[in-house]
Amino acid sequence: MGSLPNTPQRLNTVEEYKSFVDKFDTFLLDLDGVLWHGSHVLDGVVDTVDFLRKNGKRLVFVTNNSTLSRANLVKKFERLGIQASEKDIFSSAFATAVYLRNILNFPADKRVYVVGESGIVDELNAVGIKTTGASDDNGIVMTHTDFGKIEQDPSIGAVVCGFDINLNYTKLAKAFTYLNNKEQGAHFILTNDDTTFPAPNGIYPGTGSLCASLITALKRKPLVMGKPNKPMLDCFFSNYHTDPSRTCMVGDRLDTDIDFGAQGGIATLMVLTGVSTEQEALDPEQPIKPTFIIQGFGELAKVKDA
Amino acid sequence: MGSLPNTPQRLNTVEEYKSFVDKFDTFLLDLDGVLWHGSHVLDGVVDTVDFLRKNGKRLVFVTNNSTLSRANLVKKFERLGIQASEKDIFSSAFATAVYLRNILNFPADKRVYVVGESGIVDELNAVGIKTTGASDDNGIVMTHTDFGKIEQDPSIGAVVCGFDINLNYTKLAKAFTYLNNKEQGAHFILTNDDTTFPAPNGIYPGTGSLCASLITALKRKPLVMGKPNKPMLDCFFSNYHTDPSRTCMVGDRLDTDIDFGAQGGIATLMVLTGVSTEQEALDPEQPIKPTFIIQGFGELAKVKDA
Missing domain, CATH: 3.40.50.1000 (HAD superfamily/HAD-like)
Known part of the structure; x- marks a missing residue:
């Protein structure tokens, strides 16, 4: 304006x-x-x-907030007595789905590797984008003899990272491997870069801090979605x-x-x-x-x- | 010179x-x-x-390398046919123990919270420094309702971070909570800051990348030990x-x-x-x-x- x-x-x-x-x-x-x-x-x-x-x-x-889908955020609004439908909510996870679909025209034969929670997976799937990672890699612990076992995956067209309370080294190593392959050219997207977030007894490391690991290892800047x-x-x-x-x-x-x-x-x-x-x-x-x-x-x- | x-x-x-x-x-x-x-x-x-x-x-x-104690590194030298005793090896984990003991005169009534593997724990314990964290927090997964449950621990005098293939959010949240308490004044030490390390089929995120999460969340620079x-x-x-x-x-x-x-x-x-x-x-x-x-x-x- x-x-x-x-x-x-x-x-x-x-x-x-x-x-x-x-x-x-x-x-x-x-x-x-x-x-x-x-x-x-x-x-x-x-x-x-x-x-x-x-x-x-x-x-x-x-x-x-990328951890909840809009459907789950609606429930939070309901609990607090504020009427809202999914259409009234614009979350960083949904925005990322809109970005991949509307702006990047994300190819139908590609998948997104998700370091994050169900909010991202649900919103990407809702616009027809296939995902892998996320909860599938919860609790998967590598050992020092596993480094040779993480392989490139040509089906990965993007890595989307949000807050993930189940973050582990396996997820970081996979995301790094996919993004460090320059020929594959996978997109690197953060749902947001808040370095901390408030909780009842203090602040805690947020998405921007968790993803600093990947940014540092890759020496590559992601596209950052959220406010x-x-x-x-x-x-x-x-x-x-x-x-x-x-x-x-x-x-x-x-x-x-x-x-x-x-x-x-x-x-x-x-x-x-x-x-x-x-x-x-x-x-x-x-x-x-x-x-x-x-x-x-x-x-x-x-x-x-x- | x-x-x-x-x-x-x-x-x-x-x-x-x-x-x-x-x-x-x-x-x-x-x-x-x-x-x-x-x-x-x-x-x-x-x-x-x-x-x-x-x-x-x-x-x-x-x-x-901070993941192995000098005793375990000696075994690697032996396997490769190079004679070495513990006294001949100066690792970032041992250097960190020397630093806490000789240079910081780390108080006997304090403990070190370790984000890292047994190399750090063994070397710190060998110079008489008590540790917590490390493998004790392997596999401990927080939920979104646990944020109120991580409490300050006045016994923590330092947080030492090295490579940790069992890194998880619980460890990051605890390390952040201890270091973000300015009154407690816990030391923040990285064994090294290599952002990647070589493995048989490529490179992987290293200590410097894993610890970038804490540095970003805390907006605080650690003392970095290694070369x-x-x-x-x-x-x-x-x-x-x-x-x-x-x-x-x-x-x-x-x-x-x-x-x-x-x-x-x-x-x-x-x-x-x-x-x-x-x-x-x-x-x-x-x-x-x-x-x-x-x-x-x-x-x-x-x-x-x-």
Whole structure:
């Protein structure tokens, strides 16, 4: 949508909320920090979702989580009392499937070797792409005499890596072997590159850290799908065909959500119910600027009562 | 030993070999590419080892391999017909034990969490350092509901990471949890940072690649022990007390062996029976220069027949 203003517009009044809502047809929504914290849904969020949909707005929930298929993510939304269908969810695993199918025209006779969980396998299979690896290689432990036994597999057209709690050396060695064969030219795709993720008692190594092993061994950069990377937004538009000038990304983190929208040239709304603070957004040294700032996504429900 | 000549001296004649040998009391020897290729011992090597020892020279075999203890490496030497005792072998696992004991004065009431194989555990235990992790965590698979269950362990004073064919997410998550606790201040040590290693049918991800996961997640640099890093040579001198000006590193790779000696300020002999070529060594753009170049380590045996 061309040049965006460099100073974020702070939305404080119901009039400003209404004017903001009127500017857009589609809202891309980050989950944790925008809709909920862990399993606690934030104030006004259910009402805002309801209000926006009743006013004809399309809501798409955008997540870097690749371990669950959209079908399983829908169940999480249901548990938390937010209505969502598979079509309303845009996950990094689904985006990867869209990328392979729509953008790479992944050949029908090739397979994807997956270092990851069922979310990736289910989404790839759902668009007709055959997979191998993943849970098939869970618990397969190599010994030092096995190195000669890992062989090239010409059927592998891509290696897709996401978070995998069953990561093991066998998976790394296979993925490395397939990707290190330059003649075969297999694509190397990460669902996302978050280096850590939050859990109830602290943070843990995330997809970006697990995949650093392969990147280091291969000395080769993967295509990285998830926020804040542009391929995720390219895949979004290739799948949803919404008008970018009427699409707004809503998120709590400057370095992922807001950067994601900014890199893709769409408007962004930063909420203050998550990780990044207003002070960080307004810091003159901060290169990533949201278009709009609001206290919380739940605030927007106040428009319906005005 | 101060400034070394920038142009390598090519040793071609028996007189030059003799003059070279006379300059040194101790030779540090890389293994693969210098002594043998895989299980094939190179020409003249057994005779050269014999000749040098009979002339009062000390030979120390230097390896980044951390998976085997020196006791087990001795068995490999025996199988290949080269006589060696544990005292003649300086491995990255043993160097790490020397570093923790001699340089860090590792506290007696602390333990080391090991991501690695028995070589590290055996060498640490041999110098009286208690360990945990390693094979105890082989095959321990976490689930997504286990994240709350990994707890801080105040007894952990260091995390040592080497090659581990049984690497799994549990090990990474534990190592990350211990190292990410800044108050605890646990040391973070890699036995070596080779990104790949050669195997019979190709190369595979090595220690440096496996540990890239932790480095990426922690955003923290480890102390790296093995060649070409200087701590390995510091530990060598702290353990062997040889005269650096009478010590020469012999190796086939410019980027590991020769750089190792050069960084430590000792003389280096490059052999042409391994990875790096004479052309690479003489390239004006090449920043790493050996002091001497010889066709092969086995050449030196010719001195005894002269």
